[in-house]
Amino acid sequence: MTLSDLPNSRSVVVDGNTLDLADASSKPRCRRAICSKSFSGLSLKKDLTPIRAAAASKVDAEAEATQGLYVTLGAGQAMKYIEKERQAQxxxxxxxxxxxxxxxVAIDAERYGDSLLDAAAVILTMAQYWRxxxxxxxxxxxxxxDRIAAATTPAEIEAAAIVDWSIAQ
Structure with missing residues (x-):
């Protein structure tokens, strides 16, 4: 809608303020004192907190998925890896x-037809690989x-959340 679409009125009321439309080429003037009040408490800045949180969650999920390419995920599984390494040592x-x-180690040795020493070597090699x-x-x-936290716009946050998860092997 443009000013020319308005009825032949010289003023319009917007949010309780009467705006003078006599001179459509300039800014409308306010006829109420409220228009001259400062709106210093008004912020047009977008709250980036939920956008940052979503981006950080995306990064965490992608990191977890990437880890899953190399190890079996889960807290219990992590404890098993620690114990297997201890036993292999x-x-x-x-x-x-x-x-x-x-x-x-004995279970792995039996499963794969290896000696205890060979099974231990595989376990220790995989532990080193993970390190x-x-x-x-x-x-x-x-x-x-860190990039997400430092970003100041939604576009910067989105760009910061793009991670190259490929790992040279």
Whole structure:
């Protein structure tokens, strides 16, 4: 709607304020004192908090999915990995250790037809592999979240949430 679409009135009431339309080429003038009041409490700035939260959640979910390419996810699974590594270390210290003392390594050895020492070597190799990849994923995740926190517009937040999760192998 333009001013020419308005009825042949010289004024219009908007939010309780009468605006003079006599001179449509200039800003309408207010006939009430309220128009001269300051609106310093009014902020046209968009609240970026929910946008930042959504972007950070997206980054966290993508990081978790990327980790899932290398390890089985879950807190219980993480504890199993720690215990398997501990048991594998015991086998490397004493290759003749009683299999009952290293049940997780013994299970892998039996499952794959390996010796305890060979199963322990695989477990320790995978643990070392994770020590290389895990920090790369974590660095990318936290760097993206830092960029999201520093962004000042929705477009900047969206751009900050784009992460290259590919890892050279």
């Amino acid at each position: 015991m086998v490397t210290e004493d290759p003749n250790v009683n299999p009952a003392l290293v049940p997780m 290389v990849i895990g920090p790369v994923i974590e660095d990318r995740r936290m760097s993206a979240k």
